Amino acid sequence: LSQINECDIVIQTFLDEYKSVIDSFDLSTLHRYKRKKNSRSKNAPKFDVEQYAYCLWGVNVFNIPGLKDSAVMQLLGELGHDFVEKFETAENFCSWCNLVPNNKISGGKILSSKLPKRKNLVGQIFRIAASPLSRDKGEMGNYYRRMKAKSGGIQANVATAHKIAKIFFTIVKKKIEYDPCKVGIDEKELIKIKMARLENTLEKLNRKLAEAS
Known part of the structure; x- marks a missing residue:
């Protein structure tokens, strides 16, 4: 436990240093994500990840289902504050994340749907974040279950991870809040x-x- 706390301190130090050399966003406009009681994982960082994420991206990504402390902290480390400038569209970002299957289509029907055989850590973060949504009672959970009934569990996980990544890129790019009504x-x-x-x-x-x- 002490080693985990030490790691959290080091990570927080790096984030403070990083924030000091970029144009960070004003925290006074941050609308906090309404957490459920005891919703924080025991492995969640001890520092305020929500605050750092808002300073870097200017929007609260915690409102996106599946994106919580550990996932967001990893995305901060992997993507940095200006990742949206490196991709023209959300689909380009999702493709880079390896969340766009190579569909084999014949006569308008999908014969097979497989992801390219390459690893992408950001894509894996989104896929891990999508897994618990099979039990979610909101729109994203409904989407996951519809995809599972249609194509199976693995495809549902990839499809939901793709949707999360697309929403994540879009709200950071446009600086707009997450709208569950647009999920489904x-x-x-x-x-x-x-x-x-x-x-x-x-x-x-x-x-x-x-x-x-």
């Missing part, structure tokens, strides 16, 4: 869609039953 439909809307499909199926069955009588 919520649980209530999903239930309404399922009910409409079931009612449509029931109506068709009733018609067939009437025709058979």
Whole structure:
């Protein structure tokens, strides 16, 4: 435990030095992420990662589902404050992260979907961040489960990691807050869609039953 605390101190020192040589953003405009009680991991850094991330990027990325202390701290170290200047689009960034599958398509259908055989630490951070979202009750969790039902667990993880990375790049690039409404439909809307499909199926069955009588 003491060694972990020592590492946290060293990391914080580096972040302080880094922040001192760049044009950092004003903390007075930071709107804190509303944490759930006891939501911090026991392995989370002891210093305020949320504050440092805002100083470097000018937007609170903690509002993106899956991106919490450890993941954001790693992204700070891997990407720096100006990474958005190195990519023209969010898709270019996702491709660099190795989160864009090489799809083999024939007749409009995907025959196979595999990631290129190369490692990218940033992409791995996003994939690890996406894994717990299979149990998330929000829009991102709904998206993960839809992808899993459609293509399987591995593809769902990559697709969700891709979405997180794309949102992450976009809000840092444009300095806009995360909007869950743009991720997908919520649980209530999903239930309404399922009910409409079931009612449509029931109506068709009733018609067939009437025709058979």
